[in-house]
Amino acid sequence: MGCGNSKVLPEASKKGYVSVVQSLVAFSKAQGDDESKKHAKKKRAPWFSTSAKNLQPASNGQQQILREGRQQDRVAKYKDKFDPRVMARYNIKALIGRGSFSRVVRVEHRATRQPFAIKMMEVEAPEGREVCATELAVLQRVSHSHVIQLMEVFQFPQRVYMVLELATGGELLDRVVSRGHFTERDATQALRMVLAGVAYLHNLGITHRDLKPENLLYYHPGADSRLLVTDFGLATFGGAGSEVVNGDNSGADSWSLRTTCGTPEYMAPEVLLRRPYSCAVDMWALGVIAYIVLSGSMPFEDDSRTRLYRSIVRGKYSFHGDPWPSVSNLAKDFIHRLLPLDPAARLTADQALHHPWVASMAASSSMKNLHRSISQNLRQRASRSSSRCPSSNESSADSTNVGLGKLILLEGNQEQQQGRASGRLPARGASTPAN
Numbered sequence: 001m002g003c004g005n006s007k008v009l010p011e012a013s014k015k016g017y018v019s020v021v022q023s024l025v026a027f028s029k030a031q032g033d034d035e036s037k038k039h040a041k042k043k044r045a046p047w048f049s050t051s052a053k054n055l056q057p058a059s060n061g062q063q064q065i066l067r068e069g070r071q072q073d074r075v076a077k078y079k080d081k082f083d084p085r086v087m088a089r090y091n092i093k094a095l096i097g098r099g100s101f102s103r104v105v106r107v108e109h110r111a112t113r114q115p116f117a118i119k120m121m122e123v124e125a126p127e128g129r130e131v132c133a134t135e136l137a138v139l140q141r142v143s144h145s146h147v148i149q150l151m152e153v154f155q156f157p158q159r160v161y162m163v164l165e166l167a168t169g170g171e172l173l174d175r176v177v178s179r180g181h182f183t184e185r186d187a188t189q190a191l192r193m194v195l196a197g198v199a200y201l202h203n204l205g206i207t208h209r210d211l212k213p214e215n216l217l218y219y220h221p222g223a224d225s226r227l228l229v230t231d232f233g234l235a236t237f238g239g240a241g242s243e244v245v246n247g248d249n250s251g252a253d254s255w256s257l258r259t260t261c262g263t264p265e266y267m268a269p270e271v272l273l274r275r276p277y278s279c280a281v282d283m284w285a286l287g288v289i290a291y292i293v294l295s296g297s298m299p300f301e302d303d304s305r306t307r308l309y310r311s312i313v314r315g316k317y318s319f320h321g322d323p324w325p326s327v328s329n330l331a332k333d334f335i336h337r338l339l340p341l342d343p344a345a346r347l348t349a350d351q352a353l354h355h356p357w358v359a360s361m362a363a364s365s366s367m368k369n370l371h372r373s374i375s376q377n378l379r380q381r382a383s384r385s386s387s388r389c390p391s392s393n394e395s396s397a398d399s400t401n402v403g404l405g406k407l408i409l410l411e412g413n414q415e416q417q418q419g420r421a422s423g424r425l426p427a428r429g430a431s432t433p434a435n
């Protein structure tokens with residue numbers, strides 16, 4: 001997330017809108033000093049700061065020991081927080097990370113010794129309950145090799161524990177940086193997997209609404225790992241009519257979504273313009289992701305959120321600077337077809353999978369190594385970002401910096417009802433132990 005990692009309000013919220021964002025900010029503040037300091041630590045620049053981890057010099061042995069000590073302390077703390085009924089089945093091994101309402105830990109199933117991730121969500125406050133219900137409703141319906149799999153759920157009044165398959169291969173951009181060699185072919189391999197997952201979701205009528213590199217995790221560190229779409233906290237049912245499934249996303253049935261939400265840099269123009277939108281917003285985000293994966297830079301970016309939004313709604317981006325001269329026209333065409341302002345003109349996920357650049361795995365492109373330019377751009381971004389984040393305690397109310405996390409603004413409760421109605425469907429491969 002961004003410097004502040006806060007859920008932030010857009011400039012003008014209209015009367016009648018229910019701002020979940022304010023509650024979210026209040027909620028995080030209510031966690032107390034200790035919590036907010038730790039939270040601020042997790043708060044990071046959008047996609048590039050995770051990659052920046054790989055760019056840091058190696059720490060010495062002492063630092064390593066300190067880190068391990070801290071990790072053990074944290075694990076002990078999370079063990080205290082975990083419900084004994086969950087602990088009876090799973091042994092907590094390490095803390096993986098934190099979200100706005102969640103902590104994710106690596107666990108081992110006591111009987112089978114199989115590793116999993118458990119996402120523990122606080123559901124006492126309505127905001128956490130909302131996000132959790134959304135995520136659970138989606139996860140209970142999906143089963144696909146490129147979508148994170150829910151294995152089991154424990155639901156209690158204060159907390160929900162989602163047992164998920166454990167992704168140990170790191171985030172998409174971390175891998176791009178760490179592999180040392182990256183070509184268009186590699187980019188198409190990654191994008192094909194994401195597109196397969198997204199096509200599956202869209203065909204089920206699920207719009208993710210927060211696609212970004214941080215939410216794309218490799219299942220294992222090996223070169224042949226699956227890439228998984230994760231984090232369904234902002235997903236929704238709706239936005240995909242039969243028109244979308246048939247490859248034409250212009251039908252009236254598909255334009256049912258209204259909530260303004262997402263991560264600013266990846267938000268489609270129609271979302272920012274508060275127009276009804278469809279699952280084509282995910283395709284816009286995939287265009288942004290394709291741009292980043294090929295270049296290490298962002299198509300739309302500005303320190304001022306207002307200017308960022310303006311550049312997105314104008315749809316003006318360029319292929320200037322390295323490594324773009326080395327990138328094929330077919331790859332650029334792919335991006336162009338995902339980033340038209342008119343959502344009806346955007347490729348659907350199924351169409352994107354058949355775009356010649358993706359379908360041929362960049363066969364006609366040069367196999368130039370783009371890694372150096374990509375890493376350089378990522379590194380520059382990381383340093384710009386850290387200079388924009390003077391303090392880890394930066395206020396979440398900062399309204400000038402971008403990369404500050406997600407926007408959630410609800411207009412009416414139409415979508416919530418849709419989501420919940422769909423969420424009542426029985427889980428696939430998931431059990432819900434009684435309280």
Ligand SMILES: Nc1ncnc2c1ncn2[C@@H]1O[C@H](COP(=O)(O)OP(=O)(O)OP(=O)(O)O)[C@@H](O)[C@H]1O
Pocket residue numbers: 096097098099100101102103104117119148164165166167168214217230231233
């Ligand atoms: N199944 C999983 N396997 C491995 N790591 C995971 C898994 N699910 C989540 N994570 C990691 O755990 C961390 C916290 O994830 P989580 O989804 O709770 O929050 P987030 O998406 O980072 O933040 P927010 O809730 O504000 O969007 C992230 O670094 C994420 O990559």
